[in-house]
Structures are given as structure tokens and as C-alpha cells.
Amino acid sequence: MRCRFCDSNLDDPALDNVFVDLGSAPPSNAFVSSKALSEPEVHLPLKVRTCPQCLLVQVDEIQSHTELFAPDYVYYSSYSRSWLEHAERFVSLAASRLQLDCNSLVVEVASNDGYLLQHVLTRGIPCVGIEPTTGTAHVAQGKGIDTEIEFFGLDFSRDFVIRRRQADLVIANNVLAHVPDLNDFVAGLAQLLAPEGSITVEFPHLLQLVSKCQFDTIYHEHFSYFSLHVVRTVFAAHGLRIWDVEALSTHGGSLRIWAAHEAGAQVETAAVARTLSEEADAGMLKMDYYRGxxxxxxxxxxxxxxxxxxxxxxxxxxxxxxxxxxxxxxxxxxxxxxxxxxxxxxxxxxxxxxxxxxxxxxxxxxxxxxxxxxxxxxxxxxxxxxxxxxxxxxxxxxxxxxxxxxxxxxxx
CATH class of the missing domain: 3.40.50.720 (NAD(P)-binding Rossmann-like Domain)
Structure with missing residues (x-):
């Protein structure tokens, strides 16, 4: 196994880098039909390691992401009232903060069933969803949301920009953890973003996972688990700069980052340094933090x-x-x-x-x-x-x- 970001070897037992071993299990969203009850299920190891070089916490991609996120994927975001309200509040905030209007373009990566973009659409702001699972994408399309059914990455992003244009706001909520090729994904975000545009990404905060023993948020569809330090390093490697961060209560404690091109005019807020300091004070920059x-x-x-x-x-x-x-x-x-x-x-x-x-x-x-x-x-x-x-x-x-x-x- 090699690190998803820096390509370091993670398999050497001398590294003592196992974060947690949860045995073997089927993919967590591979629900079983009544007809399939007599058939065997594929169980995959669920062992999580920490990279000693870049401190990215990660599982190996044992099963292809195209199998994990198949057309019959059963997670639909719109069945949680609180999640819908969270999405609506975010759209209101982003539209005001970034002064989005009918001349802007909002693109959401992993847009699911249109739970968020429906609020962008009602404001008259042009938007496009990128969603690989057919069932959820069709629900979004039924709401009138322009949705492309595809896995997101650098090649797709290049093609999208040629066919359409770069986005003023790129949204990627709770998808960063689901990405097997992290560098390709973040490079795609940078390619898609307009010169003065912003990217917002929400992800469960590893600090909360550890402090609150949220081990059940670990499953095969989640390839990586992030601190702000690691996300900042990954984004910087692709010419992106984090200019603000918010602590959220969602998913047991998440972060929402606001990022831009390195040369963008956005001014970094004090929240970035404050969150980085909080992580350092907790010990997240040392391997000992990830043991026990x-x-x-x-x-x-x-x-x-x-x-x-x-x-x-x-x-x-x-x-x-x-x-x-x-x-x-x-x-x-x-x-x-x-x-x-x-x-x-x-x-x-x-x-x-x-x-x-x-x-x-x-x-x-x-x-x-x-x-x-x-x-x-x-x-x-x-x-x-x-x-x-x-x-x-x-x-x-x-x-x-x-x-x-x-x-x-x-x-x-």
C-alpha cells in the first residue's frame, strides 16, 4: 500500500502506522436484496493507516470506486431534514458572500439527488451537478437540475471547461473522503475554478473522529480522513490556497474550507491559523497522536x-x-x-x-x-x-x- 497523496510506502510493519483495524466487512452501502440472501457477500479488510511522511490517514482501495459507487447506490441526501436545512443555509451564505448572480456558475461535485443545488436553482443562479451514481443523478434531473453523470477528475474537468466554462463556485461537500485518486481530484478542482473563484469543501474533521471515538465513520467508501494541516498541504500542491475555515456540527464535527487559486485576491481569515494551532496543540503533527x-x-x-x-x-x-x-x-x-x-x-x-x-x-x-x-x-x-x-x-x-x-x- 502506498500513500494516496505523497506515494510513501505504508506497508512496512516497522512503521507502526496502523490507526485502527476493524476486521473485514462488506462495503457499508452494499445493501442485500431478498433474492441475494442465499448468496455469499464479499468481505474486505478495513484497516486504516497513517502516513508517517504527510500524516494522511487512509485505507487502501481494495475495491474499485466504480464498484463502491455503482448505479444502485442507495444513499440519497434528501431524506434528512436537518441536512436539507444545512444545505439551504450554506447556499444563502455563499450567494451573499461571493455575490453570486445570474451571470455566475456554480458547480457541485458529487451532487447526489440535488439536495443542495435545488436551492441554487431557485435563486436563479446557473448551476451544474456532477454525480457518478445514476439513480441519484436521475432524481436531481427530475428536479430540473442540470446534472452530468460521471466521476470527477482532472480529465473530466478539462473537458467540462472546454464544453462550458470555469466555475465561480465549486462545491465539494463530503466527497473528499470518497476519492481514491486524491491528487487527480484536487487537480480537477483547480482546473475547474475561475481565476477569482472559490472552492468550498466540507469534510469530517479527523480531530473530532479521534477525540470522540467516531470509529464507525470509517468504511470502505471513505478512503481518507483529514486534518486541516493535511488538506492545506494537498491543496497547496495543486496551486490552491485555503483562505477561510469554519467548524460545523455536521457528521459529528466537520470543517468547511474556502479555497482559491494561490494568486487569488481572497484575504486569509484568522480562523485558518486558529484551527491549525488547535490541531498542533492536540498533537496531530506527531505520529503518537494516531496510536492507541x-x-x-x-x-x-x-x-x-x-x-x-x-x-x-x-x-x-x-x-x-x-x-x-x-x-x-x-x-x-x-x-x-x-x-x-x-x-x-x-x-x-x-x-x-x-x-x-x-x-x-x-x-x-x-x-x-x-x-x-x-x-x-x-x-x-x-x-x-x-x-x-x-x-x-x-x-x-x-x-x-x-x-x-x-x-x-x-x-x-
Whole structure:
């Protein structure tokens, strides 16, 4: 295995660079149809390493990204109310801050089902989505959003600029981690960007992942895990400069960076130096910071197993809510099966009627909760805890309680 950014060799055991080893599991969004239940699933190693040279935390690309993000990919952004509201707030901010109008061009990379660009469209700002998964792209097109179905990279970006033009704003939310060829992707962003344009990128902050033991956000579709230091280094290698950064609450703690060409006129804010200093003070510039995470992940896993076994022994039913990728990492690492978690309810019709990869736990509609009245509901997408607890408040009518496992087991 070689580093995705600097090409250093990462396989030498003497490097002591394993961040965490979560065993083997199927890709977290490879949901199983009822017809495929009798067929074997491909399990892939989920071992994460830290590059001693550039400090990029990463998994190997064991399965091609074209297989991981196939046409039947089941993640649709529009099924989270809080995520839609987050996108709308961002569009309002960006339109004002960058003075976007009918003469501007906004391009979103990994635009999914148009959850964000629909708000750009309603403002009369020209926009284009770039989305590789056919199902989500077709939903966006059905909303009237100009969407090209393709994986993004430097070659695509060059062709796009010839056919259309460079963008005043390039958006890449929660896609940087999904990129196997990091240098090609960032070079594509630079190629797509107009001389005085801006790029905004949102990604889960590695500092939060470590401090809050968010190991369940690690899965095969996430090739890399980022600090601001590493992202700044990667962007600088392609002539891009980060001029602002915001701390966000999304996905358990994310960063939103604002970047421009090196020669761009944008003035760097104090937030950049402040965030870099915060990371340095936490120890993120030293390899020791990335050791010891395995024990934290194991403790969280064991807490969940003890809880599930205890409730099972007492005859109390525990079910799940939210068939999220992070939930699949957690359940597969803990070895949870339908005997301990009867089913997982989810709002997305694209997941209902299928089975979670690896654990083979059935995914059902929310109305199963009212019919079965479970004693506990394990909320797997803990980053949406408040939204889901409000949505499922009726569970308390029969004395039901909510549970999260990350960062530590909590019952409420």
C-alpha cells in the first residue's frame, strides 16, 4: 500500500502506522436484496493507516470506486431534514458572500439527488451537478437540475471547461473522503475554478473522529480522513490556497474550507491559523497522536455488545433506526446479528425491504416501531440524534428509550 497523496510506502510493519483495524466487512452501502440472501457477500479488510511522511490517514482501495459507487447506490441526501436545512443555509451564505448572480456558475461535485443545488436553482443562479451514481443523478434531473453523470477528475474537468466554462463556485461537500485518486481530484478542482473563484469543501474533521471515538465513520467508501494541516498541504500542491475555515456540527464535527487559486485576491481569515494551532496543540503533527485509537474503538464495541446481550437475556427488544453506513461499520465490527437487533427502520424507500450488508438485519419502514413497540431504539446515525428523537417521540408513549453507542453507550 502506498500513500494516496505523497506515494510513501505504508506497508512496512516497522512503521507502526496502523490507526485502527476493524476486521473485514462488506462495503457499508452494499445493501442485500431478498433474492441475494442465499448468496455469499464479499468481505474486505478495513484497516486504516497513517502516513508517517504527510500524516494522511487512509485505507487502501481494495475495491474499485466504480464498484463502491455503482448505479444502485442507495444513499440519497434528501431524506434528512436537518441536512436539507444545512444545505439551504450554506447556499444563502455563499450567494451573499461571493455575490453570486445570474451571470455566475456554480458547480457541485458529487451532487447526489440535488439536495443542495435545488436551492441554487431557485435563486436563479446557473448551476451544474456532477454525480457518478445514476439513480441519484436521475432524481436531481427530475428536479430540473442540470446534472452530468460521471466521476470527477482532472480529465473530466478539462473537458467540462472546454464544453462550458470555469466555475465561480465549486462545491465539494463530503466527497473528499470518497476519492481514491486524491491528487487527480484536487487537480480537477483547480482546473475547474475561475481565476477569482472559490472552492468550498466540507469534510469530517479527523480531530473530532479521534477525540470522540467516531470509529464507525470509517468504511470502505471513505478512503481518507483529514486534518486541516493535511488538506492545506494537498491543496497547496495543486496551486490552491485555503483562505477561510469554519467548524460545523455536521457528521459529528466537520470543517468547511474556502479555497482559491494561490494568486487569488481572497484575504486569509484568522480562523485558518486558529484551527491549525488547535490541531498542533492536540498533537496531530506527531505520529503518537494516531496510536492507541484501537483500544478506544474496542471499548465502545464491547459496551454495545454487553448492552445488547443483557437486554436479550432479559427478554427486552432492541431495534435500530437509520440504516446508515456508520451503523453498518459498528454492527459488523461488533458482530451484531438479527438475534440481538431484530430490524432497523429507515425513512428511505430505497433501503426498505433490503438487508444490511454483513449483518443481514432487515430494513423496514418506520411504522414497524408503532406496531412492535420495542423497549429500546438504537439510533445508528447518532449525528442526527436530535432530529430522530423528535421524529420518534411517540416511542416514549409506551416507555421506550433511545440508545446511542458512539462515543459511548448512552440511554435516554
Amino acid at each position: 485509537f484501537q483500544a478506544k474503538a474496542d471499548h465502545t464495541k464491547n459496551e454495545l455488545l454487553r448492552f445488547l446481550l443483557q437486554q436479550n437475556g432479559n427478554g427486552r427488544k432492541v431495534v435500530g433506526y437509520g440504516a446508515a453506513a456508520k451503523g453498518n461499520t459498528l454492527l459488523n465490527y461488533a458482530g451484531v446479528r438479527p438475534d440481538l437487533l431484530a430490524y432497523v427502520a429507515d425513512a428511505s424507500p430505497y433501503k426498505q425491504g433490503r438487508y444490511l450488508p454483513g449483518s443481514r438485519i432487515p430494513v423496514v419502514a418506520e411504522d414497524h416501531l408503532r406496531a412492535n413497540r420495542p423497549e429500546f431504539v438504537l439510533i445508528l446515525p447518532w449525528n442526527l440524534l436530535d432530529e430522530i428523537v423528535m421524529q420518534l417521540s411517540y416511542v416514549r408513549e409506551w416507555g421506550g428509550q433511545f440508545v446511542i453507542a458512539v462515543p459511548k453507550l448512552t440511554v435516554q
